[in-house]
Amino acid sequence: MEQAEIWMNQGIEFAVEYGPKILGAILIYIIGSWVIKNLLKGVRKMMAKGTYDLSLQRFLVNMLAWALKALLVIIVISTLGVNVTTFAAIIGAAGLAVGLALQGSLSNFAGGVLIMIFKPYRIGDLIEAQGVLGSVKEIEIFTTKLITPQNKLAIVPNGVLANGNIINYTTEGKMRVDTVVGVGYGEDIKQTKDVLLQVLTSNPKVLKEPAPSVNVSELADSSVNFAVRPFCKPEDYWSVYFSTVEGCKLALDQAGIEIPYPHQVEIQKKG
Structure with missing residues (x-):
């Protein structure tokens, strides 16, 4: 019974001494988190109205969020009565050890800064x-x-x-789509080039400047290969690629130009 009273008294003393500090720390954390959230929201709006690059906006907001959260943690810890100076020394020593262990992360952080600078x-x-x-x-x-x-x-x-x-692929605002189309050796080169070029010039997503080109690129074993090269915007790359391949096949078929392929000849033995 006496032991229970001792524990109860110790619990009351702990609550009286540390209860207000704990409640204060919780309150500061809740209010601080709310302030940080709204502050970051305000910073985002301010940057959105300015001429800041979108990549830089998000990077700076992330940096500010990390700094403010670290400051909030330090304030909460000091509210609990922990000596911030001693705590900072401990954090510094631990930070050195963690930094050595996480050299890759520090390299990534430095890489992020360089990307923001040189873009x-x-x-x-x-x-x-x-x-x-x-x-x-x-x-x-x-x-x-x-x-x-x-x-x-x-x-x-x-x-x-x-x-x-x-x-x-985006910096220059245009990309070249490289495809190769092969036709038989008996086909007319000029006619083939005209047919393939017509496919490119009729595609609205193919840029007029630089102009698309069709040139003989290789005299292969069983075909004359043409380098078909339209230019397009980066976001239209796959659309132009697929439509070019399909369009070339349909146009060559319509013009009666043969696309060579392996033929299998069956030889029947007479018994």
Whole structure:
């Protein structure tokens, strides 16, 4: 019975001493989170009205969010009575150890900063990097998110992006679509070029400048190959590619121009 009273008294003393601090810390955390949320919302609106690049907007907002949340945690901890100076020293020592263990993450952070400074790509650009082709959806502090042509989400670390090769298909505003069409050796080259060029010029998504081209590219074993090369906007690439392949086949058939293919000849033995 006496032990229970001791525990009860200790519980009351703890509640009296630390209860207000805990409640205060919880209240500060709730209010602080609300303030940070609305502050970030205001910053987004302010940047949207300005001339800030969309990629830079999101990157800076992410940075500000991390900084404000870290500050809120420090305030909450100090409210609980923890010595912030001692806590900062502990965090510094732990940060050094964690930093050594997470050198890759620091490299990705530095890569994100470099991407924001030099802008090799922006949100919405179609890029190819690290074996991934996709449109840039988001540039975050540590990673860049791409949407592939198969509508898959690819997350690539900023460190390797900043230090690797990047092909940006959007920067110049136009792309060349490369296809090869083969016809038989007995077909007229000039007629074939005219038929294939007509397919390109009649496609509304093919750009007039640079002009599309059709040229003999190879004298293969069983066909004369033509390099069919229209230009289009990056977002129209696959549409132009597929329509070009289909259109060339239909146009050649209509013109009576043969597309060579392997023939199987059956030999019947007479008994």
